[in-house]
Amino acid sequence: MSYSLGEYEDLCKKAARGSGMHWGQAEEVGKAARGLSTYGLDDGRLIVTAIKCFNEENALWLGPALCDAGADFKYTVNLPGVVSPALMLPFLQMMLGDKDISLKIDWIGFEGILSSSEFFCLRSEGFTEVGPANIRIKSIEKFVAVNANRCSRVNVDEKALIQLNEFAYKTYAPSTHESRMAGAGAGLNDND
Template identity: 30%
Template sequence: MTYALNEVEATAKKATRGAAYTWGLAEEAAKATRWLCAQGVDGCAVLAGLLRATDRATDMAPMSLDGDWASESGQLCALISGASLSDCAYRLPTGAIRMHNVVAPQLLLPFAAAAARHLGHPIAITWSGNTVIVSEAGLCTADIPAIDVADLVTVKTADASGQAVAQSTRAAPLATDWAYLNELAARTYAPATEESRLKGAGSGLSDND
């Protein structure tokens, strides 16, 4: 099945919150997932992979934004690191940002695109020997290397961007990933109470109505 990007964004937000991230980061995850899907990347698979690896995990934020980025737990969350990348975009013209052991590095791409818009300059992200270029117009590299954890991610300004890929208006996630995101999203729903049941749909009706 395919889903509208609005539905993807709403589900991603609830799923990320259900995985114990703050609402602020959940909003960032939702926008990032939608951005990936619009670029023709399976953003739902990327987010599902991140949330499977980080569900209720702790200490996955960069310990320091000076020098190389690393976490106390040994793995960096791409969502948290992406938000930090947005804050540190101003540093990129003077040197690369290096991150170690990044879970779901593809999720950094939307934040790099935001940095490109802020700087007015394309950004290059390299992991596992592959370089992906993003510009303010979007993703400029068609083939995105999929990997669960990148030992080293380097983010820097790029010399040129090339043409942005064609945009998609719908997403076609795998059924397993979509089901997992909805399973996490269900954690955000308040459990039903007797009062809410009485006020719910059909309340006050009898078989004789």
């Protein structure tokens, strides 16, 4: 099913929150989901997998932590044992901000180059690996992709969509009479 990126980001944020993450972390999951989908790299399956096994080895934890701390990657940085490694990419991109450098990133079966606004995949068969993977990151000169494809929609995988909605549903309060009366317009004549 075709989703707008904003709609998909919001769904993933709610799903992450529904899975037990704090709101701030859930916001980051939404941004990561949107970031990958912008390049057509995820249809919900990577996010669902990562949400289900969220812990301190997970890219959804390590990515924001690395992004907070910042690094220049002048020398190769090794990140061992990263679960859902592909989800490091949006956080690394966020970290680059307006910096005029690119990063070369690889793990077994995957090699890619990332700048603050572009992504180029050199080897992709290991991209969707759950890991744990040993990620290597090194800065290189600014890379400019030619005809970089950007997606403005995401076709969410049907099974992933069901799971995302199940998690998201946990953020919605059950409907009760009191709740219904707390909605805007409740108890008023709105047919006039």
